[in-house]
Amino acid sequence: MIGTQDNDLDMSVEEFVMIRDFILERSGIYFAENKMYLVKNRLAKRMEELQIRTVRDYFYHVKYDLSMREFNRLMDLVTTNETSFFRNEPQLMAFSDEVMPILIAEKMKQKGPRTLKIWSAGCSTGEEPYTLAIQILEKLHSLAGWNVEIIANDISEQVLQRARQAEYSGITLRNVKPDLLTRYFIPVGEAYRIKPDVKMMVKFSHVNLNDPRQISMINGMDVIFCRNVMIYFSDEVKKQLVRGFYNALRPGGYYFIGHSETLHGISKAFKLVYFKNALVYQKEAGPQTDQPDNSPDTDERTAAPASSGAQRAMEMLARIKPVTAGK
Numbered sequence: 001m002i003g004t005q006d007n008d009l010d011m012s013v014e015e016f017v018m019i020r021d022f023i024l025e026r027s028g029i030y031f032a033e034n035k036m037y038l039v040k041n042r043l044a045k046r047m048e049e050l051q052i053r054t055v056r057d058y059f060y061h062v063k064y065d066l067s068m069r070e071f072n073r074l075m076d077l078v079t080t081n082e083t084s085f086f087r088n089e090p091q092l093m094a095f096s097d098e099v100m101p102i103l104i105a106e107k108m109k110q111k112g113p114r115t116l117k118i119w120s121a122g123c124s125t126g127e128e129p130y131t132l133a134i135q136i137l138e139k140l141h142s143l144a145g146w147n148v149e150i151i152a153n154d155i156s157e158q159v160l161q162r163a164r165q166a167e168y169s170g171i172t173l174r175n176v177k178p179d180l181l182t183r184y185f186i187p188v189g190e191a192y193r194i195k196p197d198v199k200m201m202v203k204f205s206h207v208n209l210n211d212p213r214q215i216s217m218i219n220g221m222d223v224i225f226c227r228n229v230m231i232y233f234s235d236e237v238k239k240q241l242v243r244g245f246y247n248a249l250r251p252g253g254y255y256f257i258g259h260s261e262t263l264h265g266i267s268k269a270f271k272l273v274y275f276k277n278a279l280v281y282q283k284e285a286g287p288q289t290d291q292p293d294n295s296p297d298t299d300e301r302t303a304a305p306a307s308s309g310a311q312r313a314m315e316m317l318a319r320i321k322p323v324t325a326g327k
């Protein structure tokens, strides 16, 4: 029987490559050779539960499970789900204080219901999309006349379940300012639960970012956040995914990546905009075609300063009469 100790499970390099390549092919997540112990440790307990003795046997077990149940379980094990509310504040300030005013001003010029579509790709336990929802409520004051859709997805069912529960405690809340904690959370014992009006703004679903068919069904996004997700992918998968994001954005839409990530060598399709708080990618406005699959994937377009439209938008925002909302 396999024990839970690291050294109780034998995994040959050949077996590591077998399971590693399978994970890469299905999910896009790439484990270099120096991650062999990490993979082994994460598999050991699950194999013990299943009473499977060799990694080769586990590989066949997961590969031929057509229900995908074991694959989903494997994703729970091998994904890194670290996240927190208001993670990387400068980027979020760029979103709320610079991008949002531009979007609001653009939408205010439109007739009919104003729709705002945001995508949190690789949302983990939900802190990122809920943070965006809170920021939107803070900015709009009221959702009256607005149709705000935040879609959030992940490959791990386990984290999605926690995101839907929307109950948080401890270190993940460390960057939530006390007034926001009061307005948007309900204390539940030691924990805090997201209030229903914030919760209903976010729709969680299981999406594999390495599945171009699933990605191609998402479109018209005003903003995409995909932060700290692509670092786990091979370059080939990154290129395919960034093409998918480009096509999912509406012209003029914005794309946030993790602050330690880059599109260098991955895509040149986006314009890089220098906002005061952070650099953000943008799909250029105007008539667009889908980014062809064979377009060269070199550096991004020449960086541009944020337009003075941001200034005008902020002035316009300041004129919106604040009302109590989401509180």
Ligand SMILES: C[S@@+](CC[C@H](N)C(=O)[O-])C[C@H]1O[C@@H](n2cnc3c(N)ncnc32)[C@H](O)[C@@H]1O
Pocket: 027, 028, 029, 079, 080, 081, 082, 083, 084, 087, 121, 122, 123, 124, 125, 128, 153, 154, 155, 156, 159, 207, 208, 209, 210, 226, 227, 228, 229, 232
């Ligand atoms: C480190 S977390 C980042 C969470 C959040 N975006 C943030 O920056 O705080 C990365 C998330 O990406 C998810 N992920 C990894 N590969 C994925 C894939 N192929 N499809 C969808 N989600 C994936 C993981 O399950 C994990 O929850």
